[in-house]
Amino acid sequence: MTTASGAAAPDAFALNVYHTLPSLRPYARRLWPNATDREDGMSECLLRALEHQSRFDGRNLPGWLTRIMRNIRCNQYRRETRPGSANARVVYVDSYAAFDGINESPWATGIARYNKQN
Numbered sequence: 001m002t003t004a005s006g007a008a009a010p011d012a013f014a015l016n017v018y019h020t021l022p023s024l025r026p027y028a029r030r031l032w033p034n035a036t037d038r039e040d041g042m043s044e045c046l047l048r049a050l051e052h053q054s055r056f057d058g059r060n061l062p063g064w065l066t067r068i069m070r071n072i073r074c075n076q077y078r079r080e081t082r083p084g085s086a087n088a089r090v091v092y093v094d095s096y097a098a099f100d101g102i103n104e105s106p107w108a109t110g111i112a113r114y115n116k117q118n
Contacts, residue, residue, distance in 0.1 A: 013056075017049045020061050027066055031073040041076075045069045 021042060028045075032038040045068045049056075056064055 013053050014050060016061055017046060017065065020065060021046060023062060024065055024069065028069060031069060041069060041072055044072050048072070 024045075025038075025042075028038050028042055032041050045065060048068050049065060
């Protein structure tokens with residue numbers, strides 16, 4: 001479908017998604033405190049919603065978009081914390097044991113337990 005000017009007319013679903021995204025900004029702000037990351041996340045959400053439009057059942061568009069944003073952030077977090085990834089968080093061991101003469105500090109024990117679980 002084209003408009004009088006010859007440009008392609010946006011479909012109703014794309015317009016609904018586009019108009020719903022601003023109301024989801026407060027939720028996006030909680031997921032991504034950084035403004036640049038937030039805009040990237042919102043753009044990714046828009047892309048995924050349009051790509052997977054056929055999966056939307058027609059009910060609760062804001063809820064569906066919120067779930068997409070949450071999944072995007074969860075995937076990013078998994079990538080960031082994956083051992084061996086370039087963005088992996090570094091865990092520093094407290095040097096408490098070296099100063100106190102104790103073989104193992106409580107911090108090192110907690111970190112070792114955490115690493116064993118994950």
